[in-house]
Amino acid sequence: MSDTLVLPMFANMHCHLRQGVMLRNVLPHSAAHDGIILPMPNTDPHIANHVDVSMYFVEILNELTSLGHEETELLMTIKMTDDTTPEEIEQVAEQGIFGVKVYPEGKDSAGRELTTGASHGLTDFFAPRAIECFAMMAKHGLKLLLHGELPEADERYAEAYFIPTLLRLHELFLDLQISVEHVSCEAMVAAIKRLPSHIVGTVTPQHLLFTRAEMLSNPHLKCKPTIKTVFDRNALWSEVAVGNPKFLWGPDCAPHPRAAKEKPWEEAANGCFSAPIQPELLATKFSERHLEERLADFTSGFACRRYGLTVPKGTITLVREPLKVEQEYGGVVPIM
Numbered sequence: 001m002s003d004t005l006v007l008p009m010f011a012n013m014h015c016h017l018r019q020g021v022m023l024r025n026v027l028p029h030s031a032a033h034d035g036i037i038l039p040m041p042n043t044d045p046h047i048a049n050h051v052d053v054s055m056y057f058v059e060i061l062n063e064l065t066s067l068g069h070e071e072t073e074l075l076m077t078i079k080m081t082d083d084t085t086p087e088e089i090e091q092v093a094e095q096g097i098f099g100v101k102v103y104p105e106g107k108d109s110a111g112r113e114l115t116t117g118a119s120h121g122l123t124d125f126f127a128p129r130a131i132e133c134f135a136m137m138a139k140h141g142l143k144l145l146l147h148g149e150l151p152e153a154d155e156r157y158a159e160a161y162f163i164p165t166l167l168r169l170h171e172l173f174l175d176l177q178i179s180v181e182h183v184s185c186e187a188m189v190a191a192i193k194r195l196p197s198h199i200v201g202t203v204t205p206q207h208l209l210f211t212r213a214e215m216l217s218n219p220h221l222k223c224k225p226t227i228k229t230v231f232d233r234n235a236l237w238s239e240v241a242v243g244n245p246k247f248l249w250g251p252d253c254a255p256h257p258r259a260a261k262e263k264p265w266e267e268a269a270n271g272c273f274s275a276p277i278q279p280e281l282l283a284t285k286f287s288e289r290h291l292e293e294r295l296a297d298f299t300s301g302f303a304c305r306r307y308g309l310t311v312p313k314g315t316i317t318l319v320r321e322p323l324k325v326e327q328e329y330g331g332v333v334p335i336m
């Protein structure tokens with residue numbers, strides 16, 4: 001990298017903004033570098049329908065406006081549950097929302113939820129009503145955003161065990177645009193690569209830049225899906241390095257108060273907070289691998305081309321200097 005690097009503002013295809021105080025606390029960090037934000041609907045309570053999503057849109061837009069970032073494009077989503085109807089899918093599609101997030105319902109052997117905000121997920125992907133919902137999404141071009149893990153499985157293999165569900169969904173709804181969120185293992189990378197161009201994956205900094213050993217010794221790196229082996233991490237890097245347009249930047253920045261993270265491992269909340277340092281962290285690691293020329297496509301170009309979005313006009317200027325990281329940002333500790 002020369003001394004400065006100028007990039008288009010990012011298309012952040014997976015972001016947890018929460019609501020209320022936490023939203024106000026974390027949004028400035030994302031708005032500073034993201035020209036496009038896809039807010040996840042696993043708030044408490046979750047964003048379930050056209051009314052919730054309108055209210056959530058207004059809440060975020062008000063905050064963006066007060067920050068002077070009202071031009072940020074929001075790609076709104078709802079969370080699908082067993083109660084979601086095809087009529088509701090049609091309604092949100094008419095409202096112009098971007099996609100529908102699905103968390104598979106289920107608990108692990110210790111009775112724990114799949115991840116933060118995953119309760120009341122989808123019990124059966126192939127139940128008649130779910131099938132009708134997916135068909136409606138395909139009809140209206142709504143994206144299916146999948147938390148691709150089998151909840152009952154050992155966390156190391158839970159994503160790999162989800163691959164048959166992904167393949168069957170694709171086989172049943174050939175036109176449905178699917179994004180497998182926060183891809184974490186080589187097997188899923190390989191599955192996405194084999195599928196057509198409208199089946200993509202999002203990539204997080206935690207799965208790209210950290211190791212399983214680092215995660216296991218730092219609750220602030222605890223997330224779902226978990227960070228896997230170096231072999232899995234290399235599979236993600238390979239796609240980023242060749243500039244595979246099926247792998248999009250979706251950092252899954254998921255803030256939790258310090259107290260919810262600094263607990264015995266089993267009780268610590270899942271979710272990594274990275275917004276304040278995302279561009280600097282990425283630029284440093286891409287630079288070490290001599291991949292700066294891949295950054296703009298990875299962080300905005302691929303998503304914009306895939307979904308017909310306008311590349312953000314604003315830019316981010318990064319200066320080559322040691323990364324400055326605060327201990328915490330408003331009570332939330334960043335990954336590092």
Ligand code: NCD
Pocket residue numbers: 016040042115116117147222223224225252254255270271272
């Ligand atoms: C996310 C959160 O905290 O909302 N946590 C995580 O570990 N990734 C949940 C999610 O990504 O859906």
Ligand code: ZN
Pocket residue numbers: 014016040252253254
């Ligand atoms: Zn997430």
